[in-house]
Amino acid sequence: MARPKDHLSDHEYDGIREYDNPTPGWWHAIFLATVVFSVLYFIYFEFNATAPTPHTRLARMQLEENRRIFGEIGDLEPDEQTMLMLMDNDVLMSVAAGSFRSACAQCHGANGAAIGLSGANLTDNHYKNVRTMPDLYNVITNGAANGAMPSWQAAFSRNERVLLAAYSASLRGANVPGGRAPEGETIPPWPARSTPDKSP
Amino acid sequence: MHSPVAHAAAATHPTTVAASEGRMEQFVYDDAIVRKFVLATIVWGIVAMLAGVFIAVQLAWPAANLGLEWTSFGRLRPLHTNAAIFAFAGNAIFAAIYYSTQRLCKARMWSDRLSNLHFWGWQAIIVSAALTLPFGITQSKEYAELEWPIDLAIAVVWVGFFATNFFMTLKHRRERHMYVALWFYIATIVTVAILHVFNNLTLPLAVAQFVSSGTWPSGADLMKSWPVYAGVQDAFMQWWYGHNAVAFFLTTPFLGLMYYFLPKAAERPVYSYRLSIVHFWSLVFIYIWAGPHHLHYTALPQWASTLGMIFSVMLWMPSWGGGINGLLTLRGAWNKVTADPVLKFFVVGITFYMMATFEGPMLSIKSVNALSHYTDWTIAHVHSGALGWNGFMTFGMLYWLFPRLFQTEIWSRKLVSAHFWLSTVGILLYVLAIYAAGITQGLMWRAFDEFGSLKWPEFIETVTVLMPMYWIRVLGGLLYVTGIVMCGINAFMTWRNRPAKYAEVVHSAPALSAVYVDPPPPPSMLTSNTDWGKAVETKVLSGWFHRVWERKPFKFTVFTVIAVLVASLFEIVPTFLIRSNVPTIASVQPYTPLELLGRDIYIAEGCYNCHSQMIRPMWAERKRYGEYSKPGEFVYDRPFQWGSRRIGPDLAREGGRQSHDWHVRHFENPQAVIPQSIMPSYAHLLRQTIDFDAIQHRVNAMAMLGVPYGKAVREGQAVELAMQQAREINEQLESQGDYRGLHDKKIIALVAYMQRLGTDLTRPPPAPDEPAASP
Numbered sequence: 001m002a003r004p005k006d007h008l009s010d011h012e013y014d015g016i017r018e019y020d021n022p023t024p025g026w027w028h029a030i031f032l033a034t035v036v037f038s039v040l041y042f043i044y045f046e047f048n049a050t051a052p053t054p055h056t057r058l059a060r061m062q063l064e065e066n067r068r069i070f071g072e073i074g075d076l077e078p079d080e081q082t083m084l085m086l087m088d089n090d091v092l093m094s095v096a097a098g099s100f101r102s103a104c105a106q107c108h109g110a111n112g113a114a115i116g117l118s119g120a121n122l123t124d125n126h127y128k129n130v131r132t133m134p135d136l137y138n139v140i141t142n143g144a145a146n147g148a149m150p151s152w153q154a155a156f157s158r159n160e161r162v163l164l165a166a167y168s169a170s171l172r173g174a175n176v177p178g179g180r181a182p183e184g185e186t187i188p189p190w191p192a193r194s195t196p197d198k199s200p
Numbered sequence: 201m202h203s204p205v206a207h208a209a210a211a212t213h214p215t216t217v218a219a220s221e222g223r224m225e226q227f228v229y230d231d232a233i234v235r236k237f238v239l240a241t242i243v244w245g246i247v248a249m250l251a252g253v254f255i256a257v258q259l260a261w262p263a264a265n266l267g268l269e270w271t272s273f274g275r276l277r278p279l280h281t282n283a284a285i286f287a288f289a290g291n292a293i294f295a296a297i298y299y300s301t302q303r304l305c306k307a308r309m310w311s312d313r314l315s316n317l318h319f320w321g322w323q324a325i326i327v328s329a330a331l332t333l334p335f336g337i338t339q340s341k342e343y344a345e346l347e348w349p350i351d352l353a354i355a356v357v358w359v360g361f362f363a364t365n366f367f368m369t370l371k372h373r374r375e376r377h378m379y380v381a382l383w384f385y386i387a388t389i390v391t392v393a394i395l396h397v398f399n400n401l402t403l404p405l406a407v408a409q410f411v412s413s414g415t416w417p418s419g420a421d422l423m424k425s426w427p428v429y430a431g432v433q434d435a436f437m438q439w440w441y442g443h444n445a446v447a448f449f450l451t452t453p454f455l456g457l458m459y460y461f462l463p464k465a466a467e468r469p470v471y472s473y474r475l476s477i478v479h480f481w482s483l484v485f486i487y488i489w490a491g492p493h494h495l496h497y498t499a500l501p502q503w504a505s506t507l508g509m510i511f512s513v514m515l516w517m518p519s520w521g522g523g524i525n526g527l528l529t530l531r532g533a534w535n536k537v538t539a540d541p542v543l544k545f546f547v548v549g550i551t552f553y554m555m556a557t558f559e560g561p562m563l564s565i566k567s568v569n570a571l572s573h574y575t576d577w578t579i580a581h582v583h584s585g586a587l588g589w590n591g592f593m594t595f596g597m598l599y600w601l602f603p604r605l606f607q608t609e610i611w612s613r614k615l616v617s618a619h620f621w622l623s624t625v626g627i628l629l630y631v632l633a634i635y636a637a638g639i640t641q642g643l644m645w646r647a648f649d650e651f652g653s654l655k656w657p658e659f660i661e662t663v664t665v666l667m668p669m670y671w672i673r674v675l676g677g678l679l680y681v682t683g684i685v686m687c688g689i690n691a692f693m694t695w696r697n698r699p700a701k702y703a704e705v706v707h708s709a710p711a712l713s714a715v716y717v718d719p720p721p722p723p724s725m726l727t728s729n730t731d732w733g734k735a736v737e738t739k740v741l742s743g744w745f746h747r748v749w750e751r752k753p754f755k756f757t758v759f760t761v762i763a764v765l766v767a768s769l770f771e772i773v774p775t776f777l778i779r780s781n782v783p784t785i786a787s788v789q790p791y792t793p794l795e796l797l798g799r800d801i802y803i804a805e806g807c808y809n810c811h812s813q814m815i816r817p818m819w820a821e822r823k824r825y826g827e828y829s830k831p832g833e834f835v836y837d838r839p840f841q842w843g844s845r846r847i848g849p850d851l852a853r854e855g856g857r858q859s860h861d862w863h864v865r866h867f868e869n870p871q872a873v874i875p876q877s878i879m880p881s882y883a884h885l886l887r888q889t890i891d892f893d894a895i896q897h898r899v900n901a902m903a904m905l906g907v908p909y910g911k912a913v914r915e916g917q918a919v920e921l922a923m924q925q926a927r928e929i930n931e932q933l934e935s936q937g938d939y940r941g942l943h944d945k946k947i948i949a950l951v952a953y954m955q956r957l958g959t960d961l962t963r964p965p966p967a968p969d970e971p972a973a974s975p
Contacts, residue, residue, distance in 0.1 A: 011379075013304050017469035018472075018476075020743075021475070024524065027524065034514045037513065038511070054497055055817050058818065058828065094653070095651045106658075118861060145936060147859050148859045148935075148936035154826075
């Protein structure tokens with residue numbers, strides 16, 4: 001070190017003096033390290049087409065999910081057969097339950113009974129705009145009752161809407177006590193499932 | 201920087217510095233103005249913190265908003281932040297600057313009249329904030345909420361009164377060199393002026409309407425304005441401002457305060473002059489780049505966000521430079537710290553400063569920010585800064601000033617000690633609870649179950665869990681408020697014991713002579729080196745060059761402005777000029793006249809204080825809210841409404857997700873729809889009618905800003921279009937449920953806006969002949 005420590009400079013302001021101490025070495029070292037890191041970081045992420053971005057990560061996640069959930073079954077058709085098949089698939093029904101809770105539960109309730117809420121009770125045998133299972137898909141896709149039930153076409157893919165329709169169908173018959181009073185007409189039961197006794 | 205003429209003169213006529221001084225002059229410092237600012241600091245401190253506690257209670261217990269539209273969280277949160285920053289901290293730094301600048305310059309403030317205009321002007325601005333924000337008169341840009349007439353007043357008071365007075369005092373100083381505290385004051389004054397002006401460039405409705413029709417808007421609309429920037433650019437300017445308000449209103453002036461009051465109180469020399477130089481310039485230059493870290497993962501271009509991150513990381517050591525210079529100044533005086541409450545406040549204040557300035561760079565790292573952003577973590581961070589650093593430095597200064605300003609012993613030293621401990625415990629309770637809340641909620645938002653679905657898909661689940669933490673925050677806040685009240689009592693009682701007439705000490709010092717001979721650089725310590733190397737050592741490393749700058753306030757100020765502006769322009773210019781930053785989306789169209797009005801209601805109610813409109817490109821957000829937000833979706837958003845905190849869910853894709861009926865019932869009584877909701881009721885919007893006549897002027901003003909409104913403006917159809925859309929929405933609403941006759945109520949406009957949010961992306965683009973404004 002060139003100068004002895006705590007060399008008092010000749011500065012004085014209103015009685016305040018200043019030491020002419022050097023800046024601490026570790027201060028320089030960390031400052032320099034942050035500068036080096038920053039330069040490298042900027043070059044790697046801003047001048048490098050292969051650097052990962054949030055968008056590439058997002059696209060990969062979407063791809064993985066599509067493969068994981070729909071990879072084996074491919075594109076779903078909104079028909080009775082498909083929905084009955086889906087209703088027996090516990091994994092897919094759990095996936096649909098997640099979507100239902102995030103999008104539908106605000107009006108239909110987490111259990112579908114719309115307790116104290118404005119949506120239809122999906123756990124009884126009464127329906128307003130639904131006669132068959134594909135009608136559930138149509139209501140989800142296009143909305144109903146002059147917008148009281150919004151359209152979910154933009155928010156969910158076709159496959160997701162078929163899943164949601166199947167999940168809504170599966171809620172029927174639970175007849176949750178205290179659920180919203182029946183509206184509309186009683187409709188015939190869903191067709192029998194192909195493998196009614198399937199256990200997980 | 202070094203005049204060769206002066207150098208030659210020094211060689212031929214060796215004169216001492218003292219001989220070149222002017223004649224002796226006598227002067228008295230103006231302490232009355234400092235007493236005024238001190239009083240205002242305490243009063244506004246109590247008000248700001250009480251407002252904070254009041255809205256903190258509302259988050260834990262929504263009924264505490266009294267059911268009034270003027271006292272809801274969205275209206276009062278800006279009042280709390282503005283009061284804490286500009287009223288409490290603002291008056292504190294003015295007290296510090298007026299007290300220390302006079303002494304560091306050996307000169308009374310240049311103009312007593314300007315000092316008083318500054319004081320009363322600033323208090324009037326604060327009062328006008330309190331009279332506008334609760335009524336929903338707001339620009340909705342955080343910490344820049346005040347509307348344009350008040351902004352003009354701020355510019356006049358800051359530049360016309362404060363800056364003029366300060367720089368004229370510098371000009372007439374009797375101390376040759378400017379001490380480091382003054383450097384920080386200079387940086388504060390010029391940068392805050394620049395930030396304030398450029399973030400508040402707006403088109404007032406009053407101006408637009410008067411120019412186009414010769415009439416004036418009525419009522420609160422007289423103060424309404426929209427920024428000249430839209431969407432991405434508006435967001436960028438706002439956080440360039442917002443971040444540097446923290447830098448140049450809450451950091452640099454408080455560092456100046458520290459550099460004066462800490463060595464005075466400790467009676468120790470400042471640790472390192474050279475560290476002062478290095479950390480001052482690096483801080484000023486680097487800080488200004490860091491704003492975009494508030495916009496990570498948003499629709500801001502990635503390069504800007506990356507710059508914001510790396511400059512924040514590089515800011516760590518420049519910030520700590522001030523902290524270590526402060527703490528190391530106390531070497532050899534730690535025995536005093538245990539005995540002197542003033543030093544205790546300073547030590548804890550600086551410790552919080554160093555924690556916050558480590559945390560800041562850490563939070564600006566993108567992957568950390570992905571978790572922390574929109575959560576309470578940010579709230580905890582700013583409160584450790586504001587309560588710990590700004591608050592404690594202020595209290596330390598106040599307790600040091602009381603005996604000197606009131607010229608008597610402090611009334612109760614025990615009360616000072618009690619204030620210190622109460623506030624320390626208060627801050628710790630506050631920040632620890634809110635850190636926990638932030639991390640808890642952040643983790644819940646991104647948690648998945650074994651099926652790949654969100655583990656907590658209902659947003660409310662991630663709110664209810666925070667309630668115990670919110671109550672602890674209330675307790676911590678109450679302790680902190682109690683501390684300030686004790687400070688107020690102590691100030692009052694000390695003031696009561698003041699002498700009948702304050703003694704006014706007459707000081708004397710020689711005036712500065714016009715001619716000054718620069719002393720030569722110190723001798724080189726290097727024995728064998730090139731001349732170039734010696735020059736670097738003796739003129740640069742020794743700080744000699746800076747000593748020259750310290751004698752030249754004008755030059756010093758210009759250099760500071762250059763440092764700030766160069767850094768700003770590097771980010772601002774590309775943000776505005778590179779078209780690819782905001783790729784246009786053909787289906788994104790201007791808001792309809794009714795939606796535009798609804799948007800202004802959204803702004804007035806302060807919805808942005810709790811709801812973001814920015815879905816980040818992350819899987820958890822994609823699952824919860826839908827497709828991530830694109831830059832092109834915001835080109836008609838004036839001001840942008842991206843928000844900074846999700847007390848409620850994001851609304852960027854809210855349009856079409858609920859029925860009109862759901863929205864109206866939810867606005868009228870949120871708890872009727874979601875029992876655990878902490879949202880206030882907006883029932884007044886179901887009663888208040890839409891001022892349809894004002895709509896045409898609003899649309900015209902937007903068109904002046906370049907929004908392609910087409911026929912709605914040309915043929916003056918805005919009112920008709922708005923009424924038609926209101927009727928349509930009302931018809932749908934009536935067919936969906938039990939509401940009747942709301943077609944001319946504000947709620948319809950707000951619902952129109954809500955139903956539009958985020959829907960343009962999936963809408964087919966309009967036919968080329970039909971540009972806009974049809975619902």
